[in-house]
Amino acid sequence: MSTNMKQKPVLIIGGSGVVGSRAARALRWLQPKLPITIGARDQLKANALARELGGADAVKIDLERQDLGLPPGAAYSAVVTLLKDDSLRSMKYAQAQGVPYISFSDFVFDIGPAVAHYIHKPASAPVLFLGHFLGGTVTLATLHFAREFRKLHSIEISAVFDEEDVGGPAAQGDMERVAKGVPNPLILEDGKWIWAHGDDAVRGFKGVDGTQWQGRAYPLLDVPSLAAATDARSIRLDFALRPAASRPRGQGISHEVIIELTGEKQDGTTGRVRHELVDGDAHSGLSARGVALAVERLLGLAGGPPVAPGLYNPEGLLDPAYVIERLRESGTRIQRA
Incomplete structure (x- = not known):
């Protein structure tokens, strides 16, 4: 330069x-x-x-x-x-x-x-x-973890946000656009692209501390990015909100991301691997x-x-x-x- x-x-x-x-x-x-x-x-x-x-x-x-x-x-x-x-x-x-x-x-x-x-x-x-x-960090982390696999079958990304972690006016405007529900979130399911709705748009997952969450698919660009970069046939990204009242005493706003990969590993065995990212800050950080x-x-x-x-x-x-x-x-x- x-x-x-x-x-x-x-x-x-x-x-x-x-x-x-x-x-x-x-x-x-x-x-x-x-x-x-x-x-x-x-x-x-x-x-x-x-x-x-x-x-x-x-x-x-x-x-x-x-x-x-x-x-x-x-x-x-x-x-x-x-x-x-x-x-x-x-x-x-x-x-x-x-x-x-x-x-x-x-x-x-x-x-x-x-x-x-x-x-x-x-x-x-x-x-x-x-x-x-x-900001693309989750897609890149997923691709880093995917190097363990010779062939990926599925990618499931889950996230838990604090209900008070709403960001500024721009972020709130984005949330309002998504809340209108048109169009529905895009997911890859068994090799086919679908605009998920109803039961297809929700998925249960386990949080970092073992809590069971009900997440909802979100229309971000990670899904098509990961589909282009890997051979996975099923990819989705789901969010859940943590009530502020359920935070551990003394803990402020934080968020967690769970990345679960299923596929054929480099040694030829098939398995499922789970990675967790925990950040003790608002998601804007x-x-x-x-x-x-x-x-x-x-x-x-x-x-x-x-x-x-x-x-x-x-x-x-x-x-x-x-x-x-x-x-x-x-x-x-x-x-x-």
């Missing part, structure tokens, strides 16, 4: 929000000298965050304008959009500048327009879909780490040279083993159960 490219800041749209502010801090932790621009409507919060980070500034974003309301001649090394941009103006802006673009808030049913824009200008910029569970790792990789600051124009999922860019290492460093407990 050229020195000039390194000096251009990363523009984080929605950067003063719950995930955005944590993503900016995580990026600063990974890359202490990387310039960052916090793009937000709330300038007081954005300016305060920029001062905290150091080597950062803040700008007001207007998604109703083609130039996003940014100053003429503004230049960035990447554009990270951490809210739902129905206009896709942030993507078009990144394509026009020829810099990497990260789309964080797209569900599996949202990506059609962005795919069409990429196809129209495939050589303009790298475009990363990151509408995955916890792990999501933010995923965003920061993706930015670092796109810019060529870790894991290889700057990424060429193309359409990417996180597993096409990031090394699963590197992600697992970074998660452990940041306090996520990862164990084989």
Whole structure:
């Protein structure tokens, strides 16, 4: 990467929000000298965050304008959009500048327009879909654990969130879109894609402490990503909410992820393996780490040279083993159960 490219800041749209502010801090932790621009409507919060980070500034974003309301001649090394941009103006802006673009808030049913824009200008910029569970970290952890298998048969991912872990306005808006139920969550069942509803959309699973939960499928991009990256014939992702009243005394908000893999192992035997990720933080923390790792990789600051124009999922860019290492460093407990 050229020195000039390194000096251009990363523009984080929605950067003063719950995930955005944590993503900016995580990026600063990974890359202490990387310039960052916090793009937000709330300038007081954005300016305060920029001062905290150091080597950062803040700008007001207007998604109703083609130039996003940014100053003429503004230049960035990447554009990270951490809210739902129905206009896709942030993507078009990144394509026009020829810099990497990260789309964080797209569900599996949202990506059609962005795919069409990429196809129209495939050589303009790298475009990363990151509408995955916890910023792509769970898909990458799953692929790391899958290396134990010669052939995967099924992938079942379960998660338990605290009912008070609702995130900020952007996250709540995403939840409201899903709550409308159109379309239903996408799962892979015995080699066939189905939009699950009724009994197909719910599944029981055992939590880390042995509690039995009733989870519901969620329409994130992990399922098609894992289907493309593995030979598993059945893949699904289900969430359950933990009532705040059931938390152990003195324990704050936390979340857990269970990854269960079934298939043929390297020694030829068939078996089922369970891995657990426990994070004593709101889910925005792990999501933010995923965003920061993706930015670092796109810019060529870790894991290889700057990424060429193309359409990417996180597993096409990031090394699963590197992600697992970074998660452990940041306090996520990862164990084989």
